[in-house]
Amino acid sequence: MQRFYFDHNATTPVAPEVLEAMLPVMTEVYGNASSIHHFGQTARQRLDAARKLVAELLGAEPQEIVFTSGGTEADNLAIFGVVLGNARCGHVVTTTFEHPAVLASVAQMDHTLVPVDGRGMVDPDAIRGALRPETKVISVMHANNEVGTIQPIAEIARIAAEAGIPLHSDGVQAVGKIPISVADLGVALYALSGHKIGAPKGVGALYVRKGTSLKPMMYGGRHERERRAGTENVAGAVALGRAAEWIGDHGEAENRRQAALRDRLEQSILDRIPDTRVNGAGAPRVPNTTNIRFDGIDSDALLIALDLKGFAVSSGAACSSGAPEPSHVLLAIGLSRLEARSSIRFSLGRSNTIEQVDALVEALVDSVAHLRKLAPAYA
Amino acid sequence: MPEKPLAVAMSGGVDSSVVAGMLQARGENVIGLTMQLWNQRRLPEIQSDKATGRCCSLDDVYDARAVAQILGIPYYVVNFERDFEDQVVKPFVDEYLAGRTPIPCTLCNNFIKFDRFLEMAAGVGADRIATGHYAQIRWNPDSGRWEMLRSVDRAKDQTYFLFGLKQDQLARSMFPLGAMEKSAVRELARELGIPTAAKPDSQEICFVPNGDYAAFIEAYFREQGIAPQEVAGELVTADGQVVGEHAGVHHFTVGQRRGLRVAAGEPLYVIATDPASRRVTVGRDRELLCDRAHASGVNWISIAAPSEPVRAEVKIRNKHAAAPAIILPTSDPDRVEIRFDEPQRAVTPGQAAVFYSDNLVLGGGWIE
Numbered sequence: 001m002q003r004f005y006f007d008h009n010a011t012t013p014v015a016p017e018v019l020e021a022m023l024p025v026m027t028e029v030y031g032n033a034s035s036i037h038h039f040g041q042t043a044r045q046r047l048d049a050a051r052k053l054v055a056e057l058l059g060a061e062p063q064e065i066v067f068t069s070g071g072t073e074a075d076n077l078a079i080f081g082v083v084l085g086n087a088r089c090g091h092v093v094t095t096t097f098e099h100p101a102v103l104a105s106v107a108q109m110d111h112t113l114v115p116v117d118g119r120g121m122v123d124p125d126a127i128r129g130a131l132r133p134e135t136k137v138i139s140v141m142h143a144n145n146e147v148g149t150i151q152p153i154a155e156i157a158r159i160a161a162e163a164g165i166p167l168h169s170d171g172v173q174a175v176g177k178i179p180i181s182v183a184d185l186g187v188a189l190y191a192l193s194g195h196k197i198g199a200p201k202g203v204g205a206l207y208v209r210k211g212t213s214l215k216p217m218m219y220g221g222r223h224e225r226e227r228r229a230g231t232e233n234v235a236g237a238v239a240l241g242r243a244a245e246w247i248g249d250h251g252e253a254e255n256r257r258q259a260a261l262r263d264r265l266e267q268s269i270l271d272r273i274p275d276t277r278v279n280g281a282g283a284p285r286v287p288n289t290t291n292i293r294f295d296g297i298d299s300d301a302l303l304i305a306l307d308l309k310g311f312a313v314s315s316g317a318a319c320s321s322g323a324p325e326p327s328h329v330l331l332a333i334g335l336s337r338l339e340a341r342s343s344i345r346f347s348l349g350r351s352n353t354i355e356q357v358d359a360l361v362e363a364l365v366d367s368v369a370h371l372r373k374l375a376p377a378y379a
Numbered sequence: 380m381p382e383k384p385l386a387v388a389m390s391g392g393v394d395s396s397v398v399a400g401m402l403q404a405r406g407e408n409v410i411g412l413t414m415q416l417w418n419q420r421r422l423p424e425i426q427s428d429k430a431t432g433r434c435c436s437l438d439d440v441y442d443a444r445a446v447a448q449i450l451g452i453p454y455y456v457v458n459f460e461r462d463f464e465d466q467v468v469k470p471f472v473d474e475y476l477a478g479r480t481p482i483p484c485t486l487c488n489n490f491i492k493f494d495r496f497l498e499m500a501a502g503v504g505a506d507r508i509a510t511g512h513y514a515q516i517r518w519n520p521d522s523g524r525w526e527m528l529r530s531v532d533r534a535k536d537q538t539y540f541l542f543g544l545k546q547d548q549l550a551r552s553m554f555p556l557g558a559m560e561k562s563a564v565r566e567l568a569r570e571l572g573i574p575t576a577a578k579p580d581s582q583e584i585c586f587v588p589n590g591d592y593a594a595f596i597e598a599y600f601r602e603q604g605i606a607p608q609e610v611a612g613e614l615v616t617a618d619g620q621v622v623g624e625h626a627g628v629h630h631f632t633v634g635q636r637r638g639l640r641v642a643a644g645e646p647l648y649v650i651a652t653d654p655a656s657r658r659v660t661v662g663r664d665r666e667l668l669c670d671r672a673h674a675s676g677v678n679w680i681s682i683a684a685p686s687e688p689v690r691a692e693v694k695i696r697n698k699h700a701a702a703p704a705i706i707l708p709t710s711d712p713d714r715v716e717i718r719f720d721e722p723q724r725a726v727t728p729g730q731a732a733v734f735y736s737d738n739l740v741l742g743g744g745w746i747e
Contacts, residue, residue: 301502304455308384308410308503324458371502 003310004356008196008349009145009173009289010314014239015198015350021242022200025235033232034221043234050234050241054205057244058190059181066206066227067237071172071193072101074206075139077217077228078168078189079105082137085215090136095122097146097332101191102139102170110134118334120149120280128159138167142174142185146316146329146345147280148289150178157186166212172196172204176247177255177286188212194236198350199243203236258348259287261357265346266290268361273368279330279343288348293335294368296375297342300324305367311360314345382408385553386500386508388492389413389446389454391439393568393575394511396446398555400571402509403450410505411447411454413440414496416463416487417586422598425589442575449572459495466490468586472596478652479729480632482540482697483584489543497551507551514538514740515557516549519681525549526681527740530557539697542733542743543678593630612657614641617650617666628652631659634667634725648725668722674732674744675714681739684712691734691741693717695726701735715744 005013025046031039033047048062055062068074079102083090092111094102097120106113112130116122122140131138138160143150153169160167166188174180176197182190189212194203208214208227220229269276275295294302299315303324306313316327330340346360387399389411403409419436440456447454467486474481492510500508513530514537525546530536544552556564568576587595600606610627623641625631630638635649639661648667651660672695682689685708692701703720717732726746733743 298499298502300457301499304410304457304499304503307455308453370504374498374501 001310003312004360005312005351006346006348006356006360007312007314009148009345009347011195011201012198012349013351014200015243015246017246018198018200018239018242022235022239025238029234029238033234034223043232047232047234047237050237053241053244053248054192054237055207057175057180057248058192058207059183060207061210063225064182064207064210066208066224067232067240068204068206068228069202069233070195070204071099071170071191072204073217074191074193074204075099075101075168075170075172076105077206077214078191078208079137079139080108080217081214081227082166082168082189082212083109085213089134091132091134092137092139093127093130093135094139095141095332097144097329098139098141099145099170099172102141103328106139116332119283120144120147120329120333121283122151122156124152124155124159127156128163131159131163131165135163135165137189138165139170140167141170141172142180142190143171143177143286144280144329145173146289146314146327147283147291147333148173148285148347149280149283150174150286153185153187160188161186166209173289174286176243176251177288179252182207182209189214194240194243197240197243197247199239200236203233203240205240254350255287258350258352261352261354262288262290262346262348264354265348265357265361266292268358269364272361272365279333279335289345291330291343291345293339293343295339295342297368297371298375299342299344301371302344302367305371306360306363309363309367311363314347315343316340316345382406383507384408384410384503384505386410386412386496386503386505388496388508388510389443390511390581391442391446391575392511392581393565393573393578394513394556396443396511396573396575397564397568397571398509398511399446399452400450400573401555401567402553403452404571409450409452410500410503411443411450411452412496412499413443413454413456414463414491415440415456415458415460416491417468418460419586419588422595422602425587425591425594425598442578446573446575449574457496457499459491462495463487463491468599471584472599474729475592475596475629476654477729478628478654480727481729482731483586484540485543485731488541493544493548493552497548507553509553509555511556512537512541512554513556513561514541514554516552516554522682524681524683528557528681529735529738529740530554532560535561538735538740539694539731539733539743542680542731542740543676544680545678546680549680593627596629610657612659614639614659614661617660617662622647622661625659628654628657628659633727664724667725669724669726670719670722672717672719672726672732673709673714673747674717675711675747677713677715677742677744679742681736682741684708689734689741691736693719694731694733694735695723695746696730699723701733706734706741713744 029043031043033043051062051065055065092106096113097116114126114130157167168189169187171190172193175192188209190207195201218229277293279291303315315324326340385407389395467483471481471483513535515528517526519526529538583590613621614623631649647661650662650666689706693704694701705718707716730746732746734741
């Protein structure tokens with residue numbers, strides 16, 4: 001069976017140019033980047049070059065980039081690192097629809113969850129209202145993973161600056177999809193993940209603005225300017241650097257292409273399948289994501305039915321057993337449990353074509369009609 | 380296009396793994412689905428070290444997924460936790476507090492496995508399901524009904540828990556193990572290369588892994604933030620004499636001898652529980668004997684609802700040897716009176732009365 005992948009917000013395949021860049025590093029550039037000899041120096045050079053490429057993508061300085069094991073570690077380092085770096089205790093302001101990497105981190109400390117509106121947008125004034133004298137960090141995602149809405153980070157950064165509180169943004173779902181400039185955004189910290197942008201799992205980065213006080217989460221050698229101990233993953237960093245470089249060269253054109261495909265998918269579904277609506281409609285969104293509610297449908301059943309036809313989509317985060325649970329993001333933007341459980345996320349990527357989109361629409365038309373026929377509540 | 384898919388409910392145990400394997404070997408287009416019913420990390424205070432007798436543990440899902448991979452079939456976990464809590468766990472707790480002794484497995488069969496699961500299977504394109512239950516289904520063209528029969532392996536027979544199945548549910552269900560001995564099932568598991576071939580059978584109620592129902596109910600109440608009701612009360616004899624105290628009616632089931640802590644000349648048993656007065660009536664073994672009972676919520680399987688009395692062998696709990704009785708219809712079509720030929724010990728409200736004619740399951744109901 002031919003299989004088509006519409007779940008790029010979950011993860012992406014390693015891009016060919018990335019694989020090409022990282023493969024020789026694994027066998028040929030095996031030195032420890034901290035070693036003094038030639039082998040170590042070669043690794044160090046590759047690591048530094050990669051760091052520069054990632055910094056360029058974000059409009060940052062290379063020394064502001066800390067390589068991590070991924071987005072989750074970058075978010076953890078940002079939140080714990082700043083809170084622990086400031087004082088023994090601290091308060092964090094974040095939103096209700098963050099990724100678990102943020103939500104579960106702030107759950108370990110005093111925190112306020114600011115609600116988001118029905119379009120999937122954070123109100124900067126609500127962030128302002130949640131600040132307290134003891135607030136040590138604000139964390140607001142740049143783009144939401146499930147509905148794709150782009151948050152007013154620059155505006156929130158101004159509020160944060162007035163209050164003298166560092167702003168962290170989880171940029172895992174924004175990098176590669178929209179242009180990023182940490183200077184324009186005004187963030188102190190910014191997390192990204194390799195495997196969402198064509199690099200492999202196991203590498204990510206945290207941007208840490210110069211002067212931001214950050215305590216490490218992992219202790220050991222003096223790697224990454226004493227912000228993240230552990231022998232550097234040179235191949236991973238090279239992969240992330242190459243992915244960043246590709247985005248700089250081709251990202252804009254590719255994102256325009258994906259936006260057209262996404263719009264075609266979205267419009268075809270709305271036109272051809274009754275009682276459908278876009279979650280997060282009306283808000284600025286990343287170009288590859290659409291989250292659609294199919295009234296009267298159990299999204300788990302639709303997801304399985306589509307998978308059996310060869311189309312991979314998503315219906316929310318999976319729990320440890322792999323069973324889907326209703327999306328906390330959709331609940332946070334005001335959907336009922338039932339509405340959340342009838343929503344599907346489609347996230348496009350480089351592999352998707354217009355033919356795949358049209359085939360997906362046909363499969364959806366059939367599967368939704370079949371499921372609705374079986375649903376007694378849907379008449 | 381391949382054959383229309385058939386969904387197998389895979390628990391990670393030997394039985395359902397064999398069902399998936401044998402149907403696939405038969406050329407069926409098998410989809411494996413595991414129902415996530417209960418989060419075993421809830422209520423940590425009643426956790427058990429026992430590896431068996433629990434459902435939905437991560438190990439079981441791992442096992443089911445591994446079997447699906449070996450067989451090369453599509454496999455998914457579906458989340459019915461909320462349905463399970465509403466339709467099985469809460470009624471289980473309510474029944475105990477109401478002084479009855481519930482059977483959650485039957486509720487799970489009626490409302491989850493042969494309802495939500497059937498619906499999910501149909502949704503993904505599988506009009507038929509198969510499970511690892513030990514029971515047999517056959518079509519009787521003369522009566523125009525789907526009949527249910529006890530399994531060939533009488534020790535494993537699960538028909539007692541399946542009395543609630545309706546004709547349309549039976550029409551879409553398959554129990555491929557019903558005609559096999561358990562030993563043959565394990566043998567087949569080995570032949571099919573199923574890694575769980577030697578896994579022990581599950582015991583106990585799946586969401587009460589240590590078998591302590593009272594502790595489960597108390598832990599569930601604490602988790603739900605429900606203030607513990609005043610449940611302690613008196614132990615009394617049939618003539619009203621107070622002989623002791625107890626910590627709550629939910630600790631007791633009719634016929635129970637354990638945990639009474641009453642010194643008496645001869646062994647005492649629970650005869651009845653009354654949540655309203657919080658009294659537990661105790662008495663001698665012979666006081667447990669009863670020659671009649673009423674059952675409500677009656678479902679007829681292999682025969683249509685009778686208008687005349689029917690002779691049957693009636694099982695009043697899973698391990699009971701069915702006793703000859705006569706089933707009398709009442710003015711309420713969902714309710715019958717059961718008159719046993721010989722008085723039966725510990726006819727327990729909340730348990731099922733299942734009516735058999737030899738191997739045929741006629742139907743059943745809930746003991747009032």
